Amino acid sequence: MQRATLDLWVGLFVMAGIAALMVLSLKVGNLDTYNGSDTYVVRGNFENIGGLKVRAPVKSSGVVVGRVANIQFSTKTYDAIVTMNIERRYQFPKDTFASILTSGLLGEQYIGLDAGGDEAMLKEGDTIMKTNSALVLEEMIGRFLFDKASDDNAF
Secondary structure: OHHHHHHHHHHHHHHHHHHHHHHHHHHHOOOOOOOOOOEEEEEEEEOOOOOOOOOOEEEEOOEEEEEEEEEEEOOOOOOEEEEEEEEOOOOOEOOOEEEEEEOOOOOOEEEEEEOOOOOOEOOOOOEEOEEEOOOOHHHHHHHHHHHHHHHHHOO
């Protein structure tokens, strides 16, 4: 009887550990948030998305208001079309500005929304017209080095 009780407690402890690992993996993978049923879809065209990935957060004032649902390449305009699911409780004006930003120096990339002042709100299927592409660290370093080299040759 004593052995059976001990085995029961060990089994419960192992099950609790497995459940905790599952919750942790869902948190790390950003899979714990809403399932997209109470969202509306908007799109944005970006010249360069950098390292943006599907399921990346869409934030406004630091608050997660949605997720990136899909990323496609347009063969007509030769840019990236990013589809975002925004929670219905967050409404944004039509002149909202979307930028691809980075958390910290080398952190994850996300889309930041800056609300405009238009009276009309974005609706299902609308396209955000004002977008700002990602700043690619390698391009910035290359420009700095090229500018520095051209300054040295001027003397």
